[in-house]
Amino acid sequence: MRIPDYPFAGVEKWSSVDAYFAKLLAPADAGLDATLLANAKAGLPEHDVSATQGKMLALFIRMLQASRVLEIGTLGGYSTIWMARELKPEGQITTIEADKYRAQVAAKNIQNAGVSARVNLHIGPALEVLPTLEGPFDLIFIDADKKNNPHYLHWALRLSRIGTVIIADNIVRGGAVIDSDSKDDNVQGVREFLRMLSNNPRLDATAIQTVGEKGWDGFAMAVVKSE
Numbered sequence: 001m002r003i004p005d006y007p008f009a010g011v012e013k014w015s016s017v018d019a020y021f022a023k024l025l026a027p028a029d030a031g032l033d034a035t036l037l038a039n040a041k042a043g044l045p046e047h048d049v050s051a052t053q054g055k056m057l058a059l060f061i062r063m064l065q066a067s068r069v070l071e072i073g074t075l076g077g078y079s080t081i082w083m084a085r086e087l088k089p090e091g092q093i094t095t096i097e098a099d100k101y102r103a104q105v106a107a108k109n110i111q112n113a114g115v116s117a118r119v120n121l122h123i124g125p126a127l128e129v130l131p132t133l134e135g136p137f138d139l140i141f142i143d144a145d146k147k148n149n150p151h152y153l154h155w156a157l158r159l160s161r162i163g164t165v166i167i168a169d170n171i172v173r174g175g176a177v178i179d180s181d182s183k184d185d186n187v188q189g190v191r192e193f194l195r196m197l198s199n200n201p202r203l204d205a206t207a208i209q210t211v212g213e214k215g216w217d218g219f220a221m222a223v224v225k226s227e
Contacts, residue, residue, distance in 0.1 A: 003046055004215030006174030011215055018050055018212040026055040032081060035109040039076035042105045047075055049143075049169065050213050054082035057141065057167070061086040064165060066138035071095040072126050072152050073144030077106035077113075083141070084115040094120045094137070096129045098144070127151055135159030142168040146186035149193035157202065157224070164224040168193065172209045172218035194220065202226050 004011050036048065049057070061069065061083055067090065069083055074097035084093050097103040103123040110119050122129045126144055130152075140156045142149060149168060156166050171177060171194065176187045197205040197220060205222035 004213060005047065005170070006172075006215035006217055008174070008211075008216050010211070011213075014211045014215075015213040018052060022051040026051040031113040032078065034112060035076060035078050035081060038109055038112075039078065039105060042076070042101075044076045044102060044105060048078040049082070052212070053169075053219075054079055058082045058086040060165060060167070061139060064138050064163075067091040068135075068137045069093040070133070070137040070140045070156075070159060072130075072140070072142045072156075073097065074106045074121065075102055075143075077109040077119075079141065079143065080106065080110060080119060080121075081113045081115055083139075084110070084118040085113075087118050089118075091118055092120055093118060094122065094133060096122045096124070096126045096144075098123075098125045127155075130155040130159070133159060136161035136164060138164060140164065140166045142166065143170070145189075146170060146173075146193075147189035149189045150196055153193055153196055157200070160224045162224055162226060166203075166222045166224070168220045170217050171207055171220045172216060174216050197222055 057079060067088055071080055071093060074080055074095040080093060080095050087093060097106060100123055103121060107121055110116050137159055142152045171190050173187055173190060176182055176184065177190055179187060182188060197203055202224055203222045204225050205220060207218060207220040209218035
């Protein structure tokens with residue numbers, strides 16, 4: 001069992017349910033399993049999405065028939081590979097990783113998974129890379145340092161179109177999201193991000209809390225509804 005980001009009583013049972021769902025709906029895959037093993041050997045933190053969450057991202061891409069995807073936060077490329085596999089042959093996922101070492105691990109994983117032709121990996125702080133990109137993207141997945149989520153949303157909107165789906169991971173943070181007095185910059189970044197989702201007339205959004213092998217967390221999802 002992975003070490004959950006936000007462990008609570010019951011996490012072992014939650015993990016067992018995740019494993020049950022994954023066995024049925026997102027079964028073991030040699031390429032993805034090798035990616036997680038490589039990440040562990042490289043000492044990367046276990047912040048990857050779960051298998052069922054990776055499958056969810058892949059299904060979103062299929063439902064949207066997305067051909068251009070933006071990922072903010074690559075880590076070791078696990079979620080990148082899930083999404084890249086679902087793209088059409090001519091599709092591209094642009095992914096950004098601030099840490100050079102993690103990006104090197106991700107690049108090797110992406111190559112070993114056979115999806116390098118569909119992945120454009122940028123190395124550098126996202127807030128430096130994002131102004132160099134050209135939109136629009138069909139789906140944008142935000143999964144980097146949460147303190148900068150408000151800035152990432154700003155750029156997501158600039159790089160979107162009507163119908164673009166924006167997904168942000170880790171927005172519950174073990175329940176800390178409801179603590180308005182939190183001293184954690186990541187919590188405050190998520191809170192401001194959610195406030196922006198609520199107040200922006202261009203967006204229609206929701207948020208879902210989840211339990212599972214990652215503990216108690218959740219994600220937000222928004223659709224761009226106007227220019």
